[in-house]
Amino acid sequence: MREELLKVNQINKSFGPTKALVNVDFTAYRGEVHGLIGENGSGKSTVTTIIAGIQKADSGEMIYKGEHYDPKNALEANAKGICYLMQEQGTFEGISVAANIFVGKEEEFVKNGLMNVGELYRRARIALDRIGASHINEKENTSRLTFEDRKLVEIARAMENDPEILVVDETSTALSKSGRDLMYQVMEKMKENGKCVIFISHDIGEVKAVCDYLTVLRDGHLIATLEKQEFSDDAIRKLMVGREVSENFYREDMHATCEKEIAIRMEHVTHGLLKDINMEIHKGEIVGLGGLTDSGMHDIGKIFFGLTQPDIGKVELGDGTRIDSSLTAVKKNMAYVAKDRDKEALITAASIKDNICAPVLPRLGKKIFVSSKTEKQYAQKWADELKTKMQDINQYVMYLSGGNKQKVSVAKWVGFGADIYIFDCPTRGIDIGVKADIYKLLMKLKSEGKAILMISEEMMEIIGMADRTLIVKNGCITGEFKRDEGLTEDKLIEYII
Incomplete structure (x- = not known):
C-alpha cells in the first residue's frame, strides 16, 4: 500500500498573461522516485518551486503529512523536510564550502559569541563524505570549485537537512558520470529510508532508469501520470509535445565533409x-x-x-x-x-x-x-x-x-x-x-x-x-x-x- 506524503490540489500560477500552471494535481508517495517531465516552460520547475516554498501559488492547496502546507519561504520548507536542488548554481560565492553547507545554521556553531570554525569544518567534512564527495575540501572557497563540484556541495547541504522530500531539478545535467552516480546513490538511499524524490529531467532514458512513476506536464497542464510498466520512449515523447516525435534527431548523412580552408x-x-x-x-x-x-x-x-x-x-x-x-x-x-x-x-x-x-x-x-x-x-x-x-x-x-x-x-x-x-x-x-x-x-x-x-x-x-x-x-x-x-x-x- 503506497503511503501518501504530499498532495498538490488544483494549483494555479500565472506570470502576467502567461498561465504557468492550470489546475495541476500531483501526489508524492513515500519510498518512490517520482519523475516530472515536459518541454521547456511546461511548468515542471514552477510546481516544484511552489512545493519548495520558493514562490507562492495563485490558488490551490497542498497537504503534507496529512496537514495543510503553505510554506512562507524556502527556509520554512527546509525546516519541514522539503529540500530543492536547482538546475543552475545554488551556492554562494566568496565563502567556504563548509559555510555553504551550513548556510542559515550558523548559530549551531556559535558559543559565547564566538564561531567554532573547527567544528564547522568537522561537520562539513562528514557531510561531504556521507554523499561520496570526499575529494572536495571543506575549507576551499566555493568560487574556486568547478560547476559540478558546486552542485555536489548543494547535494551535501540538502542531505544535511535529512529531507523527507528531495526535489532534483535537472541537477544531473550538470554532473559527469561519476557525479550522477553519487546523485543516484543519494536518491536510492532516500527510497530505502521511506523518503521521496521528485526528479525533473529532459532525458527520457534517465527518467526510465531512475523513476518509479512519471508525471507529464505540457503548457502548464498535467497530461498523464504513468506507472513504471507504462514507460516507453514513444509514449513519453508524444505526451510531452502532443505529437509524434522521431527518435532520430541527428544528421542523416554518415560522411565527414568540410572545406579545405x-x-x-x-x-x-x-x-x-x-x-x-x-x-x-x-x-x-x-x-x-x-x-x-x-x-x-x-x-x-x-x-x-x-x-x-x-x-x-x-x-x-x-x-x-x-x-x-x-x-x-x-x-x-x-x-x-x-x-x-x-x-x-x-x-x-x-x-x-x-x-x-x-x-x-x-x-x-x-x-x-x-x-x-x-x-x-x-x-x-x-x-x-x-x-x-x-x-x-x-x-x-x-x-x-x-x-x-x-x-x-x-x-x-x-x-x-x-x-x-x-x-x-x-x-x-x-x-x-x-x-x-x-x-x-x-x-x-x-x-x-x-x-x-x-x-x-x-x-x-x-x-x-x-x-x-x-x-x-x-x-x-x-x-x-x-x-x-x-x-x-x-x-x-x-x-x-
Whole structure:
C-alpha cells in the first residue's frame, strides 16, 4: 500500500498573461522516485518551486503529512523536510564550502559569541563524505570549485537537512558520470529510508532508469501520470509535445565533409591540466570534443575564444590573427555559447532583449545611437527563431526556465552571425523538441561554411552530429575519429575512461 506524503490540489500560477500552471494535481508517495517531465516552460520547475516554498501559488492547496502546507519561504520548507536542488548554481560565492553547507545554521556553531570554525569544518567534512564527495575540501572557497563540484556541495547541504522530500531539478545535467552516480546513490538511499524524490529531467532514458512513476506536464497542464510498466520512449515523447516525435534527431548523412580552408587552429597549448593540445577546425566542419566534465575539454573552448590565455602555445585564425582575448574573438566574428548559463552566458538580471542584442549593438545603431524599435525587432526575431517561451522580450532572463535561458543564450550568438562558433554543451537542459531544432541549426550553419566546435558530455550527440570527434582525457587528446557508421559510444568510452 503506497503511503501518501504530499498532495498538490488544483494549483494555479500565472506570470502576467502567461498561465504557468492550470489546475495541476500531483501526489508524492513515500519510498518512490517520482519523475516530472515536459518541454521547456511546461511548468515542471514552477510546481516544484511552489512545493519548495520558493514562490507562492495563485490558488490551490497542498497537504503534507496529512496537514495543510503553505510554506512562507524556502527556509520554512527546509525546516519541514522539503529540500530543492536547482538546475543552475545554488551556492554562494566568496565563502567556504563548509559555510555553504551550513548556510542559515550558523548559530549551531556559535558559543559565547564566538564561531567554532573547527567544528564547522568537522561537520562539513562528514557531510561531504556521507554523499561520496570526499575529494572536495571543506575549507576551499566555493568560487574556486568547478560547476559540478558546486552542485555536489548543494547535494551535501540538502542531505544535511535529512529531507523527507528531495526535489532534483535537472541537477544531473550538470554532473559527469561519476557525479550522477553519487546523485543516484543519494536518491536510492532516500527510497530505502521511506523518503521521496521528485526528479525533473529532459532525458527520457534517465527518467526510465531512475523513476518509479512519471508525471507529464505540457503548457502548464498535467497530461498523464504513468506507472513504471507504462514507460516507453514513444509514449513519453508524444505526451510531452502532443505529437509524434522521431527518435532520430541527428544528421542523416554518415560522411565527414568540410572545406579545405582552416578557420582556426590551436598549437601546442599547455594550461593547467591541458598538455600540448594541437587541433584545427575547418570551414564547414563540426568538430566534436568529448570527455568527462573534468577532462579539460571545457577549458579548450575558453582558450579558443580568448577567455583564458594559455601558459604555452597559441590560438590563431586561418589568416594568422592571434586570438589573445575574447574582445579580439568577437571582433573577428567568433561566438561562444558557454555551458554555465547563469555565470558565463547570460546577464540574468537583464531582459531577453538586452541579452540577445548585446553582441550586435554596434551594428544595430548609427554611431552611438540605437533605435529602440530596431532592438525590439531584432530581439523578437531571434527569440522567435529559437521558439523561446516568454511573456515578451522585456521579461528578465532570471524568470525563464533553464531550457528557455539556453535558447536565449544560443539566440544571442546565432543572431550575431559569426563565422566560428564554440558551443559548450548546447543542448544542456533543452527538451527533445528544441534539441532537434538546435541540431538543424548546426547543420544550417555548417552548410553556410561556418566552423563549429561542439563540446559535449553526451557521446551520442557527438557521434550524431560531428564530422570529426576528438576525445580529451586528463588534459590530453587521446583519440580522433572521423564520421563513420561504425563509430559507437563504447568505442569512444575506451578513450575517455
